[in-house]
Structures are given as structure tokens and as C-alpha cells.
Amino acid sequence: MDELSVVDRRHFLRMAAMATATSMAQARAGTAASNQGGVPADRNGISWNKAPCRFCGTGCHVQVGVRDGRVVAIAGDRAADVNRGLLCVKGYHVGMILYGRDRLTEPLLRRGDKLVSISWDEAIDTLARRVHADPAKFAFYGSGQWTIPEGYAAQKLMKAGLGNNHIDANARLCMASAVTGYLSCYGVDEPAGCYDDLDHCDVCIFWGNNAAEMHPVLFSRLIDRRARGQRIELIDIATRRTRTTEHCQHYLEMRPHTDTVIANGIAHLLLRNNTHDRRFVENHCAFKADTNPISLHGRSITLEEYRKMLEPYTPEHVERVSGVPADKIRMLADLFGQRDRRITSLWCMGMNQHTQGTAVNRLVHSVHLLSGHFGRPGDAPTSLTGQPSACGTVREVGTLCHLLPGGRMVANAAHREECERLWNVPPGRIRGAIGHHTVQMWEKFCTPTDKGGDITTMFVQVTNPGQSLPDLERLFREKRNLADKFLAVSDVYPTATTELADLVLPASLWVEKNGIFGNSERRTQQWFRMIQPPGQARDDCWMTIALARRLFDLGHMGMRDRDGRFLFSFLDDQRREVPVWDWKRYYDVNVDKQLYEDYRRFTRLEHKDLAPYDVLAASRGLRWPVVESDGAWRETKFRFVENEDPYVGRGKGIQFYHSSTRNDRAQIWFCAYEPPPEAPNEEYPFWLCTGRVLEHWHTGTMTRRVEVLRRAMPRAYVEMHPDDARRLAIQNGEIVEIATRRGRLRLPAWTDGRGRPPRGSLFVPFFDETKLINLLTLNAVDPLSKEPDYKKCAAAVRKINGERDGQRP
Amino acid sequence: MPISGLVLTLKSPPCASDLARDLHLREPRLEFGELQIDRLPCVLETATARESEEIHDWLLKQPGILSVEVVFVSFDPPQPPPEKVE
Numbered sequence: 001m002d003e004l005s006v007v008d009r010r011h012f013l014r015m016a017a018m019a020t021a022t023s024m025a026q027a028r029a030g031t032a033a034s035n036q037g038g039v040p041a042d043r044n045g046i047s048w049n050k051a052p053c054r055f056c057g058t059g060c061h062v063q064v065g066v067r068d069g070r071v072v073a074i075a076g077d078r079a080a081d082v083n084r085g086l087l088c089v090k091g092y093h094v095g096m097i098l099y100g101r102d103r104l105t106e107p108l109l110r111r112g113d114k115l116v117s118i119s120w121d122e123a124i125d126t127l128a129r130r131v132h133a134d135p136a137k138f139a140f141y142g143s144g145q146w147t148i149p150e151g152y153a154a155q156k157l158m159k160a161g162l163g164n165n166h167i168d169a170n171a172r173l174c175m176a177s178a179v180t181g182y183l184s185c186y187g188v189d190e191p192a193g194c195y196d197d198l199d200h201c202d203v204c205i206f207w208g209n210n211a212a213e214m215h216p217v218l219f220s221r222l223i224d225r226r227a228r229g230q231r232i233e234l235i236d237i238a239t240r241r242t243r244t245t246e247h248c249q250h251y252l253e254m255r256p257h258t259d260t261v262i263a264n265g266i267a268h269l270l271l272r273n274n275t276h277d278r279r280f281v282e283n284h285c286a287f288k289a290d291t292n293p294i295s296l297h298g299r300s301i302t303l304e305e306y307r308k309m310l311e312p313y314t315p316e317h318v319e320r321v322s323g324v325p326a327d328k329i330r331m332l333a334d335l336f337g338q339r340d341r342r343i344t345s346l347w348c349m350g351m352n353q354h355t356q357g358t359a360v361n362r363l364v365h366s367v368h369l370l371s372g373h374f375g376r377p378g379d380a381p382t383s384l385t386g387q388p389s390a391c392g393t394v395r396e397v398g399t400l401c402h403l404l405p406g407g408r409m410v411a412n413a414a415h416r417e418e419c420e421r422l423w424n425v426p427p428g429r430i431r432g433a434i435g436h437h438t439v440q441m442w443e444k445f446c447t448p449t450d451k452g453g454d455i456t457t458m459f460v461q462v463t464n465p466g467q468s469l470p471d472l473e474r475l476f477r478e479k480r481n482l483a484d485k486f487l488a489v490s491d492v493y494p495t496a497t498t499e500l501a502d503l504v505l506p507a508s509l510w511v512e513k514n515g516i517f518g519n520s521e522r523r524t525q526q527w528f529r530m531i532q533p534p535g536q537a538r539d540d541c542w543m544t545i546a547l548a549r550r551l552f553d554l555g556h557m558g559m560r561d562r563d564g565r566f567l568f569s570f571l572d573d574q575r576r577e578v579p580v581w582d583w584k585r586y587y588d589v590n591v592d593k594q595l596y597e598d599y600r601r602f603t604r605l606e607h608k609d610l611a612p613y614d615v616l617a618a619s620r621g622l623r624w625p626v627v628e629s630d631g632a633w634r635e636t637k638f639r640f641v642e643n644e645d646p647y648v649g650r651g652k653g654i655q656f657y658h659s660s661t662r663n664d665r666a667q668i669w670f671c672a673y674e675p676p677p678e679a680p681n682e683e684y685p686f687w688l689c690t691g692r693v694l695e696h697w698h699t700g701t702m703t704r705r706v707e708v709l710r711r712a713m714p715r716a717y718v719e720m721h722p723d724d725a726r727r728l729a730i731q732n733g734e735i736v737e738i739a740t741r742r743g744r745l746r747l748p749a750w751t752d753g754r755g756r757p758p759r760g761s762l763f764v765p766f767f768d769e770t771k772l773i774n775l776l777t778l779n780a781v782d783p784l785s786k787e788p789d790y791k792k793c794a795a796a797v798r799k800i801n802g803e804r805d806g807q808r809p
Numbered sequence: 810m811p812i813s814g815l816v817l818t819l820k821s822p823p824c825a826s827d828l829a830r831d832l833h834l835r836e837p838r839l840e841f842g843e844l845q846i847d848r849l850p851c852v853l854e855t856a857t858a859r860e861s862e863e864i865h866d867w868l869l870k871q872p873g874i875l876s877v878e879v880v881f882v883s884f885d886p887p888q889p890p891p892e893k894v895e
Contacts, residue, residue, distance in 0.1 A: 010812070013883045014840070014852050017814035020881040021850030022842045025816045028878075029845035065883070073883040075814070085880060092882040227818075227875075708858045 012046060013073060016065065020075045024085045027078055028224075050077055050620060051527035052517050053091045054510040055697045057144075057385030058082060058215050059519025060091055061620050064511055066530050071095040071511065080620040082195060082523065088216040090697055093706045097509065098531075100493055100705035104506035105535025115504060120536060120583065123505060124543070127488050128550035130457040131162070135556070137449075137456040139166035139441050143463035144174070144387030144394050146540070147515035148524070149595035151393035153544040153568070154461070155405060160423040161548060161558045161567050165410055165435030166455065168401045170463040171387060171394035172438040173470075176785035177352040178383035179395060181361020184288070184296060185369070185667050188606050188658035189395050189407065192639040193344070193380025194521040194623060198222055200378030201344035203233045203335055207364060208259060208350020208791075210755075212243040213694040215348070215384055223247060235332070237262065237324075238350070239689060239791075240719070240763055241756035250328070253758060256687045256792040257676040258322035260356055263363035264673070265318035265329045266336055268310040270370055275337030277372025284654050285369050286665040290359075290672075294783050297660045298669070309670040321673065336371040342378030343368070348386060349691065353790040357782040359671035366668040374666075375641045375654050385520045386698065392518015396608060397599065401435030406602035410434050422601055424561040437786040439779055442469055445485060446478035453482070459547075461490045461540045462507070466497035467699040467769055470788045471742050471779035476500070490540055495701050496769050507540050508533035514592040516616070522636075524610055525621035529587070541595070542586050549581035570594050606658060607647045611635075676792055677780040680760065684740060684794035686724075687761045690773050691791075700767035715748075716768035720797065721759045722751040730799050737798040738762065743775035746800065762795055811861050814881030817849040820873050825849055828873045836864060847875075858884075 046067045053060045061080030065073035074095045078085035087094075107123035108115035118126075131138045140158050142151060146169070158167040182189045198204070198221045211219040225232050234248040237259065245251045254262060270276040287306045288298040301309075315326030335343060345368065351360045365381050373379040385391055398405045408415035416430040423429075436444055436455065442465065447453030469475045479485055479500050489498050490505040498504050512533040516526045533539075545568050552559035552566050559567050570580045570589050580586045593613045603610045603624070611619070611626040615633045622635040627646045638644040640656055648655040656666045680686055695713035696703040703709045718738055720730075730736055736749045747764060757763050764773040778793040819825050829841040829849060838860075842850035855861045868877045 010854075013812045014854065017812050017852045017881040017883065018840070018842050018850060021814035021816055021852065022845070024814075024878070024880040025842070025845040025848035025850040028816060028818070029848040031845045073812075073881065075881045086878065087880075089879070092879050093884075095882075096884050708862065711859070712862070 016046070016073060016075070023078060024076065027085055046072065049528065049530055050080075051511050051530070052388060052519070052525040052621070053087065054094050054097065054388060054702070055090050056215065057387055057390055057520040058217055059388065059517065059521070059523055059525055059621065060087055060217050061525070062087060062091060062094060064095065064530055069531050071098055071531060077620065082519070082621070083217045086217050086220060089695060089712070090703060090709065091217070093708055094510070096706040097702035098512070102493060103534050103537070104492060104494065104504060105537055106506060107536065108504040110502040115501075120538070123503060124546045124550050126503060127459065128547055128554060130486050131547070132551055132554045132556055134456060135162045135164055135558070137454055138162065138164060139436065139445065139455045139458050141438070141441065141458060141460045141463065141465060142167065142169040142399050143461060144169060144171035144385065144390030145462045146389060146393045146399065147592070148389060148392050148397055148518060148599065149516060149592045150461070150541045150544070151389070151397040151399045152405065152595050152599045153541050155397055155399050156423065156567065157544055157548050159404065159410075159430050160419070160425045161551070163429050163431050163558055165401050165431055165433065166441060167399055167435060168438045168441055169394045169399045170438070170465065170468060171390040172400065172787060173353070173468060174349060174386050174787070175352055175383065175390050175395075176787040177354060177357025177361050177782050180296060180358040180782070180785040181365060181383070184298070184358065184362050184660075184669060185365040186640070186656055186658060187660040190391060190522055191380070191382045191520070192374070193382045194637050195221070196637055197344045197378050197380045197382065199225070200342055201232065202341040202378065203235065203343045205235045205237065205343065205345045206244055206248070207237050207345055207347040208239065209346050209348045209384065210238070210242040210244045210691070211346060211384070212247060214386070214692055216694065218384070219244065239687075240758065240761060243694075243754055250331070252324045252328050254322045254324050256689065256761070257354070257356070258673070259351060259360045260363055260671060261313065261318050261321045261673045262324060262329065262332075263360065263367055264310055264313040264670070265315060266333045266367050267363070267370055268313040269315065269330060269333030270337060270367075271307050271310060273333065273337060275333070276370045277339065280372035280374070281370060281668070284656065284665055285668050286661050286663070287670070288667040289670045296784060300661065301670070306668065306670050309672075336367060336373060339372060342376060343373045344378060345381045346384055348384045350791060352383070352787055354787075355677055355780050355782050355789045356671070356674055357787050358784040362669035362671055369666050369668050375638065377638065383520070386692075388519065389517040391520060391522065392516065392524055396518055396603070401437050401441075404430070405599060406604070406608065407606035408602070419602070424563065425567075426562050429558065439470070439475065439781055439786060439788060442475040446475060446482070448482060449484055456484060457486045457488070459488045459490075460497060461543070464491070464495045464497050464699040464701055466495060466499060467766070467772060467774065470774055470777040470790060472772060472774045473743060475779060490543055491701070492537070493701050493705065495699070496772065505543055506535065506537040508537050512537070513539045513541075514590065516592060516596055519621070522623045523621040524616060524624065526613065526616040528617070538583055539586065541591060542580070542583060545591075546581045546583075677789070678741075678778055678793045680794045684796045685760065686795045686797060688738065688740060688776065688793050688795035689757070689761065689763045689791050690766050690777060691763065693765045693767060696765070696767035698767065700769065704767065704769070713767075716765050716771040716773065717750045717753065718747045718797070719750055719753045719755045719757050719763040721757055721761070723759050724797070725749060725751045728797060728799055730797070731802070731804070733804050735800050735803040737800055738764065738776060739796045739798065740776040740793055742777070745771060745773060745776055747771055748804070749797075762797065811855055811858050812883040813853045813861055813879055815851050815853055815868075816878045816880055817851060817868065818875040818878070819847045819849055820875050832868075832871065836867070838864065
């Protein structure tokens with residue numbers, strides 16, 4: 001008898017834990033014989049399978065242990081290049097998010113003040129009839145947590161079916177400025193570098209990025225190099241001290257909103273000292289400045305014009321505006337002026353959630369281009385994403401109101417025609433007018449229909465706008481007073497969004513369904529369903545297809561292609577159509593695979609070629625462009641670099657082949673500093689910044705249901721400087737009221753928390769649905785990216801009555 | 810009964826076996842594997858997740874231990890819902 005068949009599950013888990021720990025210890029110590037190994041293979045009823053983590057954009061792989069239809073264990077996946085077996089505290093507990101006691105398990109319809117149970121048939125029919133009655137007033141709000149097939153199905157339903165461009169995703173709130181930055185500089189979106197840069201850089205600069213908490217596995221890659229004796233310099237440019245700061249040799253504390261000035265100051269010195277990379281610039285770059293009004297590609301300028309525009313940005317001027325000492329600006333410029341050192345820049349929400357988000361993204365790219373710190377391993381400007389498929393689903397599939405799949409634009413007639421041909425829908429089906437972006441969409445939904453609120457039915461999938469939108473009272477809660485507006489929400493748990501929903505649809509989560517994500521380094525990652533969803537929960541992708549089918553049955557002509565066939569057709573091995581809109585038949589074929597292969601045809605225009613589904617399934621993800629060479633599928637680590645990127649011409653060295661000036665050149669930008677839309681004054685004397693914490697992922701709907709994580713970080717708080725607290729007679733842990741022009745919120749004040757804001761600054765995390773800080777935030781957006789600024793608004797702090805919270809954050 | 814796989818990074822690899830013996834004597838819920846240069850694999854089994862966290866924190870305070878990485882987590886019970894919107 002097999003020895004394992006007689007040991008109980010507990011002993012098996014102990015063995016699996018020891019096997020994983022031993023193989024990780026070997027890998028970390030450099031004594032492993034191979035990169036494989038770790039958890040034992042499928043034995044004793046526990047099967048192990050790979051999946052990307054459900055949380056952030058890093059794209060770590062986990063091994064998921066399943067027994068008797070339940071996930072029972074999680075291990076880091078040593079075979080994954082991204083994380084090499086490591087996970088953060090959230091990642092190790094990712095399996096527990098499936099088992100919150102209050103999972104949504106049946107469709108619910110609002111009748112009066114109550115949500116009552118209904119059948120799926122009634123649920124889909126109710127939504128379909130709302131859409132069918134007025135398709136132009138329907139909007140679909142999705143997510144960077146949509147899988148690629150989910151986003152693709154939603155995109156096709158809206159743009160190819162309904163001829164409606166009112167589809168946007170929550171990634172608008174987190175990385176839209178990174179997109180406009182890449183497009184402005186390279187003519188094409190997404191990073192040229194990858195995580196391998198972290199293994200090769202000599203200097204890593206964090207631009208308003210608390211990577212130690214937000215991307216801990218990537219951060220540990222840098223810290224691990226230092227622990228192994230490698231010399232690596234870390235620089236934190238930020239508005240408050242964080243855990244990242246603790247590991248950095250240099251902390252440059254800047255005043256909020258002044259990062260544009262710092263970047264311009266570096267460029268000023270590179271030119272003044274003649275330490276820019278003249279050869280790189282002459283061969284590969286051109287210069288741009290903004291137009292009035294601002295536009296994505298601006299206007300061309302000469303090097304001399306550029307130099308003149310930068311003249312005011314002397315180190316002393318930068319110090320006056322930003323508060324960063326002139327010597328530190330010189331230090332940064334000297335670093336960029338050294339060609340023998342490799343510099344990686346990382347950023348995330350600090351630069352993106354910014355009314356000058358596009359500008360500062362352009363400027364950081366420009367510093368790298370001007371100094372030639374581009375194109376060698378370790379020399380890269382790289383934005384990080386917060387959601388697991390913000391890149392794959394939102395940026396690449398194009399689930400935004402102005403995009404079509406594969407980087408195509410709604411406003412471009414040739415792109416629309418090409419998509420109509422690929423989707424086999426009649427010419428003219430796709431509208432040329434851009435739809436509503438996120439803030440606008442919610443503003444319209446929360447405005448009375450007779451006063452211009454032209455969105456009356458909203459379908460939300462995989463996101464929680466009732467907590468994550470800025471200025472929540474105006475952009476979400478106004479819905480309470482509008483009887484003709486209908487909100488349908490698909491989610492896995494009750495949330496601040498389902499609180500106001502008219503229809504709640506219970507969704508499958510993570511390994512309860514097949515999926516594909518695209519992470520921050522262009523890596524597309526696939527996984528298979530491992531367990532059944534609870535109760536009547538169903539896949540989001542199924543909901544979209546079932547909605548489309550019901551519209552087809554109701555006679556909506558947009559649900560037919562040119563040949564009169566249903567827009568979503570799935571075939572079995574014998575080429576017979578499978579009615580996947582019937583949930584019982586949904587897994588008769590691999591819907592994900594067929595949607596993904598359909599979508600793959602769109603990815604070649606911008607040289608973002610994806611690997612075939614079966615190749616992805618056999619890998620831990622591949623970075624695009626993935627091209628076939630000698631019968632093998634080869635990924636690309638570094639874009640635009642000869643011998644790495646297959647689309648760079650022989651002898652070119654570096655080639656920006658999507659250059660907006662059509663001459664293979666990247667654009668170096670000048671963007672002037674502009675003041676923020678709201679700044680502290682006498683009435684509201686503090687800067688308020690919002691953000692995330694290590695233990696919770698975004699709005700906390702999943703991580704707050706994991707006991708370990710909830711206990712580690714039970715509730716939101718406000719960080720403030722001890723001097724400010726003393727001046728206002730506020731004790732550490734005392735409840736205070738934070739007020740802005742938009743709302744008020746009571747929170748415990750912490751003066752010795754893990755983050756240390758400077759005097760005059762406050763920080764509040766947004767994970768806590770019992771303390772909705774977004775009732776206070778500003779809805780001002782970047783003029784190009786339309787991304788809101790969650791990082792700064794003016795606030796006041798008021799002592800209440802000495803009441804204390806009693807719990808530490 | 811949460812079971813965790815941990816990797817301890819040691820400050821002084823030569824005394825690792827003494828350190829492991831000492832830690833096991835003081836905390837019998839820890840089981841140690843074979844030392845890999847300066848990395849010591851171990852398994853921790855406790856009655857509750859809170860106990861696991863406490864031992865994790867306790868390990869971090871021990872002289873001779875530079876860091877503690879969690880590399881495996883098992884779990885069982887359903888998770889209670891958090892507080893609702895006020």
C-alpha cells in the first residue's frame with residue numbers, strides 16, 4: 001500500500017509544507033539542482049495546479065492545493081520567473097478569499113427596500129429588457145480584474161453588438177496616465193523593460209511608489225540582491241516616509257504635486273552639464289512640447305527650444321517649489337549623467353493619480369531618454385500596475401471608452417473598419433464617437449435623466465465603485481435619489497456597491513473559473529478552473545454571453561453578425577455550435593480558449609503578439625511580443641532592442657518602431673509645472689493623500705474576509721505628524737474628524753504608524769468600507785488620461801472629544 | 810489547524826543546528842528541515858492563525874535569525890464577514 005494513502009491529510013500537509021520550505025531554502029541558498037520541485041505532485045487526493053495570484057499587477061504564480069473540491073493550501077510557485085516561489089502576505093492567504101461566510105450565492109433583485117432572491121433566468125431577462133429598451137443609455141463598467149476573455153466578451157458586446165462605446169474600466173482610476181505617458185513618448189502603450197531590470201540595475205528610483213508594501217515581491221528582489229552583497233542604490237522620492245524609505249539610501253521628500261518640477265530639474269542639469277547622452281538622443285529621439293489645448297502628441301520642438309524651456313528649472317528653483325534640496329537634484333542629475341551605471345525607475349499611483357499624470361509620466365521617460373538610460377538590462381522607466389490584468393484586459397483588450405482591441409482607437413475609421421471585418425459585423429456598426437470615461441459615466445448615471453444624465457442602466461462587473469470612485473457622494477450615492485436608474489452588479493461578496501444595486505449577480509471567483517491575466521511586464525498568464533463556485537454563482541463571462549443571447553432572442557439586431565448569426569458562437573470538436581448561454585453547457589467547450597484565440601487576431605497591429613492558448617497553458621506566462629521561431633514560441637524581455645525584440649530591424653540597435661513621428665524616434669517632452677486644482681488654505685490647512693496598505697488589496701472586499709489579514713490591519717486610520725497632533729491637542733489613537741469640501745469622516749489618528757507624513761500632511765488608506773475616505777476625495781482628472789487625483793486635496797482635522805479607538809492599525 | 814512552511818534566514822550559519830535545537834526546545838510546534846547554507850526550512854503547526862502569527866513574530870525577535878519568509882499556508886475554516894458599512 002502506498003505510504004501516503006494511509007497518512008491523514010494533516011500529515012500530508014505537513015509534508016507538503018516541509019517540501020515547499022526545503023525547496024525554497026535550496027533556491028534561496030543557491031543549492032537547488034533545478035528550478036522545479038516544491039510541493040509534491042498530485043497524491044493522496046490533493047492536487048496542485050498553477051494560477052497567477054488574484055491580487056495585484058505583479059503577477060506572482062501560486063500553486064493551489066485542492067482536495068475534495070476545496071482549496072486547502074497555497075504555496076509559492078518556484079517555477080515562476082516573476083516570484084520564484086515567494087509570495088507576499090496577501091498571496092499566501094489568497095485561497096482564503098474564496099471562503100468568506102457571506103459569499104453571494106443567488107441572484108437578488110431589489111423590491112422596495114429589500115433584495116429578494118430570483119432565478120438566473122429572471123435576472124438575465126430583467127437586465128436584458130432594460131438594455132433592449134434603450135441601448136444607447138446603457139453603460140458597462142468593468143475592471144482590471146476582468147480576465148482577458150471576460151473583458152473581450154464585454155468589449156465585443158458593447159462595441160460590435162450594441163454599437164455603444166460607454167464601456168470603461170476601473171483601471172482608468174489607476175493607470176490611465178501611464179498609458180498616455182507611454183503613447184506620448186513611444187507611440188505605443190506599455191513598458192519596454194521588465195522585472196529582469198530589477199536584477200541588473202545599479203540604481204532604482206521609486207517615484208512616489210511605496211513598493212515595499214504595494215509590490216513587496218518585486219521589492220524583495222532588490223533587497224535580496226543587497227543581502228547577497230551586491231551594491232545597489234535605492235532612492236525614494238515621496239511625499240511621506242514609508243516602509244520603502246526604510247530600505248533606501250536616499251529619501252527625497254517633495255511637496256505634493258511637484259514631481260514634474262524635479263524631473264524637469266534633472267533634465268535641465270543634464271543639458272547644462274552636457275552630461276546627456278548626445279549620441280542616443282541624436283540617433284533615437286525627437287522633442288515635443290504641449291499644445292494649447294493639450295493633446296496626446298503635442299507639437300515638435302528643437303533641442304534648442306527644449307533647452308530654453310528648461311532654463312527656469314535650476315536646482316535652486318526646484319528646491320523652492322518642491323522642497324527637495326538643490327544638492328539632491330544635482331545628485332540625481334549626476335547619477336543620470338553616468339553612463340556606466342544602470343538606472344531603473346519605478347512608479348505606480350503616485351505619478352498616475354495626478355492632474356498632471358500624463359505630464360509627469362512623459363517627463364520621467366524623457367529623463368531616461370535624454371540620459372540614454374534605456375534599452376540595456378537594468379536601464380528602464382517602468383510603471384507598475386495595481387490590478388492583475390489592468391494591462392492584459394484593459395490596456396490590451398481595450399476595455400475603455402476610446403479604445404478597440406489591440407491598441408486600435410474608436411475615433412480612427414480604419415481601425416473601426418478593421419474591427420468590423422474581424423468581428424464580421426456590418427460596416428458602420430462601431431460608433432466613431434468616444435464613450436463616457438469613468439468619472440463622466442458615473443456623473444451621468446448619478447444625474448437625473450431629464451437634466452442630461454444620459455446613462456440610465458449600468459452593469460458593473462468585478463469592481464467596487466461604491467468605494468473606489470472619488471467624490472463618492474456626487475459620483476455614486478446620488479443614485480439613491482434617482483428612481484429611473486438601474487444598477488446591476490456582479491460580485492462575490494456584498495460591497496458598498498451592492499448596497500445600492502437593483503440587481504445583484506453572484507459571481508465565480510479566481511480558480512472557480514478558467515482565466516487569463518496580463519501583468520505589469522507584458523506577461524500573459526493562464527489558469528484552469530479548479531473548483532466549483534458556491535451556490536448559484538456563475539462566471540462573469542457567462543453573464544455577458546447570456547445577456548447577449550437574451551438580447552438576440554428579444555430581436556436586437558446588433559446581436560447578429562453580417563451573416564445573421566449570433567455574435568458569440570462557440571464550436572465543439574465536430575464544429576457544432578454549443579449553446580454556452582445555457583449554464584449547464586458553458587463548460588462543454590473551453591469558452592476562454594475560443595474567445596482568447598479570437599482576440600489574438602487583434603494583437604499583431606501593434607506588435608503585441610500573444611502566444612497560442614495551449615502554449616500559455618503550458619507556461620508560467622509569456623511576455624509579448626511572442627513569436628514563433630524554429631517551431632518554438634519565444635517571448636520578449638526588452639522591447640525596441642535589437643536581438644531581443646523580433647520587430648527591431650537588423651543593425652538598428654534601438655528602434656522605436658511605433659514612433660508617433662514615424663521616424664523610429666521616441667519623444668522627449670517638456671511639460672511645464674502647473675499648480676494643483678486644490679491646495680491647502682486657512683480653512684483646509686492639510687494635504688490629504690489616500691492609498692493602500694500591505695495587508696489589504698484595494699477596497700478590501702476580499703482581504704477583509706481573511707481573518708489573519710483583517711486582524712493585522714483591522715480598520716482605516718489617519719496618519720499625521722506628531723507636531724501637528726500636538727498643536728491640535730490630539731493624542732495618538734484618538735478619534736478625529738477629517739473634513740474636505742466634499743465630506744467628513746471620523747478616524748483614529750496615528751502619529752507613530754508605519755507611514756510618517758511630514759507636517760501639514762495626512763494619509764488615509766481606502767481599504768475600509770466602514771470608513772469611506774473617497775467621500776472626501778477630489779474628482780478632478782488629468783486632462784488627457786481622465787484619471788482622478790486621489791493623492792492630494794485640501795483637508796482639515798478637528799479634535800472630537802478625546803474618544804479613543806483602542807486598536808492600533 | 811493552520812500549517813505553515815517557513816524559511817528562516819540565519820545570521821550565523823555555523824551554529825544553525827544548535828539554533829534549531831534550541832528553538833525546537835523552546836517552541837515544540839516548530840519542526841526543522843535540513844539547513845541549506847544560511848536558510849533553514851521549517852514547518853509550524855498551531856491551533857489557530859493567531860498562534861501562528863505570534864510564533865512568526867517571536868521568531869523574528871530571536872538572535873541569530875535575520876528574516877522569516879512564509880512559503881506555504883494551509884487553511885480550513887470559512888472566514889467570517891467583516892463589519893458592514895456604518
